[in-house]
């Protein structure tokens with residue numbers, strides 16, 4: 001446990017905003033409820049994996065990497081607090097938790113990547129038939145998932161900052177910062193890293209209807225760090241590019257296929273089209289834990305959320321006629337043809353995505 005704490009101490013500078021962490025003294029998982037930001041910074045904690053599942057489903061915790069890390073700790077909670085007295089009974093308890101966590105949200109591949117990684121740790125330690133050994137190994141693997149996410153984000157920042165020139169004006173969509181990961185961020189992590197390097201940049205953060213992750217979370221993060229920013233509505237990107245007020249767009253991802261199809265917050269495809277029409281680069285930043293190893297974009301499941309997220313502002317102000325029907329897909333899919341590059345912790349992947357992702361991930365095409 002000490003080496004994990006030492007690892008985290010080394011990363012403290014990248015954890016100015018700490019959305020998720022493990023309370024080593026209480027043995028609890030802790031997170032900030034992002035639904036309340038920018039009005040309140042409320043931390044919640046639990047020893048119960050059902051509560052973690054609820055936090056993911058209700059978007060207290062949101063953002064593909066944050067969902068993956070949280071699911072990892074959720075499965076670790078199920079494992080270490082199981083009352084099973086036999087390994088076979090422990091596996092039953094953990095498999096039940098796996099299914100509960102896996103059913104929370106269908107699009108972010110990081111969720112399934114993290115759950116499978118932890119499940120494989122249990123299977124690989126099964127033969128030892130030692131409950132405490134399995135429990136310790138599973139919790140340590142959750143810590144590794146957490147620490148790797150932060151390190152991956154910093155590495156994405158290093159690679160990604162190379163595509164950000166001095167005086168760049170950058171359009172972002174949704175929130176891809178510390179509040180969407182274990183810390184530092186993906187697309188916003190790239191912007192953060194460029195700012196730390198001393199580059200003069202300006203961010204146009206679009207509000208991101210219907211849950212306003214851009215207006216609430218991205219602007220909150222940028223203001224906290226003094227990164228120059230302006231809030232715009234989702235439909236402003238075409239004008240910003242046409243008036244030469246923006247130079248590029250950079251977004252995150254919830255699921256990327258080997259073919260380079262990118263599932264991300266609804267409105268991403270529209271932003272990519274606006275950039276492409278004006279011959280401006282549209283980049284995606286995501287860790288390889290977001291990459292679904294499939295060549296079939298039809299394997300991407302687009303989450304459809306409740307209508308009242310569209311008809312009401314944050315569940316409060318009704319903005320339309322009572323009884324109005326709303327269609328609320330949480331994500332869309334941007335085709336690879338209009339994606340300039342995909343910034344990962346292992347480097348920037350360019351077209352042809354299938355060949356280059358296979359080379360990056362498997363060392364062969």
Ligand SMILES: CSC[C@H]1O[C@H](OP(=O)(O)O)[C@H](O)[C@@H]1O
Nearest residue numbers: 062063064176180252253264265
């Ligand atoms: C680095 S966050 C990736 C991705 O996740 C967000 O979705 P949600 O807020 O619904 O969890 C958004 O699509 C971000 O771009």
